[in-house]
Amino acid sequence: MTLYAKYEPIKCRIWFDTNGGEAVDSIEIQGDTKVSDIPKTSKFGYEFEGWYTDESLTIPFDDSKNVTSNMTLYAKWNLIIPDEAPEDALGFIDVNGNSWYYDDVNWVYKRKLMIEYNNAIFAPNNAVTTSNIVAVLAKLSGDDLSLYDNAPAVTGITEGVWYTNCAKWAIDKKIIDTFNPDEKLSRERISIIITRFFDYMNIDYDKTESKEYFSDDELISGEVKKSIYILRNLGIIFGRENDMIDPKSFMTRAEFAALVRRFEAIL
Numbered sequence: 001m002t003l004y005a006k007y008e009p010i011k012c013r014i015w016f017d018t019n020g021g022e023a024v025d026s027i028e029i030q031g032d033t034k035v036s037d038i039p040k041t042s043k044f045g046y047e048f049e050g051w052y053t054d055e056s057l058t059i060p061f062d063d064s065k066n067v068t069s070n071m072t073l074y075a076k077w078n079l080i081i082p083d084e085a086p087e088d089a090l091g092f093i094d095v096n097g098n099s100w101y102y103d104d105v106n107w108v109y110k111r112k113l114m115i116e117y118n119n120a121i122f123a124p125n126n127a128v129t130t131s132n133i134v135a136v137l138a139k140l141s142g143d144d145l146s147l148y149d150n151a152p153a154v155t156g157i158t159e160g161v162w163y164t165n166c167a168k169w170a171i172d173k174k175i176i177d178t179f180n181p182d183e184k185l186s187r188e189r190i191s192i193i194i195t196r197f198f199d200y201m202n203i204d205y206d207k208t209e210s211k212e213y214f215s216d217d218e219l220i221s222g223e224v225k226k227s228i229y230i231l232r233n234l235g236i237i238f239g240r241e242n243d244m245i246d247p248k249s250f251m252t253r254a255e256f257a258a259l260v261r262r263f264e265a266i267l
Contacts, residue, residue: 009031011031012031012067012068012069012071013027014026014028014029014035014070015071017055017072018043019075021042021048022042031069034066035067038051038063043075045093046077046079049076049077049078051074051076052075052076057074079120081119081120086119090106092122099124105124113135113139115135125252127251128190128256129181130179130181131166131167134176135162135163137170137193138166138170140267145165146165148168149165151165151168151172155178157179157181175193176193186247186251187246187248188228188247190256191224191228191237192223194227194236195227198266205234206233210230214232214245215244216245216246234263
């Protein structure tokens with residue numbers, strides 16, 4: 001007898017990782033053929049640049065070549081930055097109106113206490129930096145910051161940038177001891193800065209320390225416990241999950257916005 005070979009055409013499946021964009025269903029094509037109609041996707045606030053064959057987004061997908069195996073394609077996006085800043089926090093692509101921090105972020109933004117990263121992004125989940133903090137406190141102080149226009153140079157403070165006078169003010173008023181604009185501050189260090197600010201402003205606030213200790217109290221540095229528990233007693237600082245203060249971790253910009261909104265009421 002004679003046996004005859006039967007061949008089934010090879011099928012190739014392509015999956016699409018949209019990197020936060022609108023989901024795209026996978027497609028199946030004949031093996032060793034080109035993709036005739038590759039789908040597109042969309043993402044609010046971004047322009048779709050195209051599909052890439054690697055997660056690092058360095059190798060563009062070439063639709064002029066035949067596909068010979070299963071593969072995953074990755075979407076690459078370019079942020080669209082508007083010419084003007086939004087009127088309120090909802091105008092930022094990374095601020096959700098249903099998020100726990102929306103009211104706080106919108107409150108500090110509309111009062112120009114905290115500025116955006118650019119006209120598209122507020123970065124609520126980024127760690128708050130020293131420059132962010134001194135800018136907020138300097139504005140809340142009501143002091144005339146123009147008095148620092150010609151003040152002597154200070155180590156770590158760049159001249160002629162958005163935080164220059166705020167940083168010089170904070171050093172001068174002993175709110176902070178040293179300045180590094182991009183330094184991310186721990187939650188316990190921020191507590192000291194806030195009580196120093198209160199003292200500089202001669203605010204008559206209750207210095208009673210809360211007796212409700214955080215569940216990770218043993219992790220708080222000795223010299224800052226007083227500040228942390230004063231702020232807890234005032235209802236300004238709260239614990240995270242399981243009532244942990246998490247003293248060594250960084251505070252996010254959203255958390256700092258909430259903290260500022262709480263203590264502004266006693267200024």
